[in-house]
Amino acid sequence: MTSFPAPTPSAQADALDRAAIDASCRVPVLLFFASANFWLFFGSIFALLASIKLTNPEFLTDSAWLTFGRVRPAHLNAVAYGWASPAAIGVAIWLMARLCRAPLRHARILIAAALLWNLGVAVGIGAILAGQSTSVEWLEFPSYAAILLFIGYAFVTVWALLMFRERRPGHVYVSQWYIFGALFWFPWLYGVTNLMLIVWPVQGSVQAIINWWYGHNVLGLWFTPIAIASAYYMIPKILGKPIHSYYLSILGFWALALFYSWNGGHHLIGGPIPSWVQSASIIASVMMLIPVIATAINFHMTMVGSFSALRTSPALRFTVFGAMSYTIVSVQGSSMALRSLNKITHFTHYTIGHSHLGMYAFFTMTMFGAMYYIIPRLVRWEWPSAFLIKAHFWLAASGIAIMVVSLTVGGVLQGLELADPKIPFLDIVVRTRPWLHARSGSGAFLFMGQLAFLLSFILILLRAGRRREGPTLLGDAASRRS
């Protein structure tokens, strides 16, 4: 991996094409990435505050702005709409340009989109802290903020269509199917649910069905497809070999499109909604094993024989960590929809552990991997410090592992005790506290890892350090060179 063969003329032309595409993406993609990192920082501060408040209820309690019930949704919205969505949009833009094999055009549409979107996020989070939240989980932004997000997002979708029209002819790669799916599903989903829940709210518990149809689809039809698209690009690209099976990728995509969108009702098992809605969602949740296993086999078989590359490539290490977590979190999710297990885990911290396994171990790690690959190509500078990347990886990996284990074990114990009516409720609250302390500690790990990434990000934008000949690698290859 350390010696580079002399390029042939056609390979050289390809490399120049790619460099031109990367240069054309620089401003819009970096704008989305920078804003994503900004919100990740603040979203994590809100997370730490909320987590400490759960064990120390007297902490910062005199201000309405910082009460738990506002800081917690501020965290969720800052990381879902401030961090995850702009990160996903940035990755999707770059993948689209690369896979259309054409330089990015109409950058102004994307810049306008980034400004509108971030304005919407700032207004929305301010509104939550000021007490104007809609109190609808995942859709807390009042309509005056949501409309900014919707328009900003619509710009991105329009841009993607224009880009696709101007592509160079050839195969439409699997990553693009997922990106197009996500870019259509999300605005439809976001628009329709905002209309039916916030603008003209429907009646009673129908709201809950639509609420969780959104809450699940935003994960399954927006964040998940972009992360899978990224993994489908990064893994074969970094290893320099084709994806294992074209047919498995087709199966994985269409099965996801068909089944994920039916999962939402499993958040309301036992609740005041028709049984058939619950049953349909339970079945769809179990059927999700099909796309998940198809995708897992495809990634795994592509990796077979190349696992040693995880020691050196930062982008691959983060991406594969994410892809493996996708399999784990999805199988766990299917099991949680089963009535017998749901009876225990519903309403407990187990669910919070599951959502962080999905949004952090899978989605966020995959986005970090993509950024480690994309950003050096945009700024034409390599990552200044392999140490910072390693610190980021190990803090993030151990932090999320501690968080998921403590919330999972604590959640199961909480659920088993809740199921026993002889145990007084307040005893359960007291016994759950140590697990919540562990969660705060794990959050500190994640936060420090993100600071390492933020520092790397700022340094590479400043083109700090000395110019490197090849990419910044971890492990053996890097130490030999430095």
Added chain:
Amino acid sequence: MNRAASLFLGIFLTFTFAWVGLVLVPYFQFGRVTDLVSEDTGQTLPPPLSGLAQRGHEVYAAQGCVYCHSQQVRGETQGSDLARGWGARRTVARDYIGERPHFLGTMRTGPDLSNIGRRQSSAEWHHKHLYHPQTVSPGSIMPAFRYLYTLRKIAGEPSADALHLDGADAPPPGWEIVPTPDAKALVAYLLSLDRSYALPEAPTD
């Protein structure tokens, strides 16, 4: 896959399928449930909220109570909700027809509140609990909502709605702690939470 048209059509159809199935069908099936009048008592069920309680519903939303408290009682086979005394029966769609937004919730860091007005029917208790939860619920991790109360100097007679607080929470002599309009509305809403009436689809026995 090289046919962009079939890709877009598939993306459109799979999503439409779920939207119709999981949103529109439930909406038309039970999105227009009406209230009814009890033959025994002549009472409208579910009882409509008073204006003050309706205002309290908004305060509940603004403080984010829903992140720790559910408002749904599951049936006997699906959890211990009834055995814990959180309700006399499972809750059904009709119980929620006046709720915008809904507060079904997904988390029980604190107990279910579907019937809190019946389980704790004293306004005084709720005010003390909101002001300093641990004084009435030892071990609770609920945050205090002191910002919903005002400390003010007693002018003339003490206010009728002043809180009776002991120990460190007690105001200095000549001062009193009174609920803000938001606190009064919130407590009115909490006291209104009583879904113990019988419905044809959810009898209480």
